[in-house]
Amino acid sequence: MNLCRCHHIPNMGIFNIGNDYQWTYLIDGIYVIDENAKNICFDEYHFLWYFTKLA
Numbered sequence: 001m002n003l004c005r006c007h008h009i010p011n012m013g014i015f016n017i018g019n020d021y022q023w024t025y026l027i028d029g030i031y032v033i034d035e036n037a038k039n040i041c042f043d044e045y046h047f048l049w050y051f052t053k054l055a
Helices: 044-050
Strands: 002-006 020-026 029-033 039-042 051-054
Touching: 020 051, 029 044, 039 044, 044 051
Parallel strands: none
Antiparallel strands: 002 020, 002 051, 020 029, 029 039
């Protein structure tokens, strides 16, 4: 798993600006685990619109 930080609130899932979330690549997109421990799928463009990858 990788970490990312939310900088805009997506219209799906439960996320908070400034919080760090785990994410991973799968065949059909990038999955981010939200505050309710649900996997939310984003395409790469939308993922980068809402999140910043952390090293």
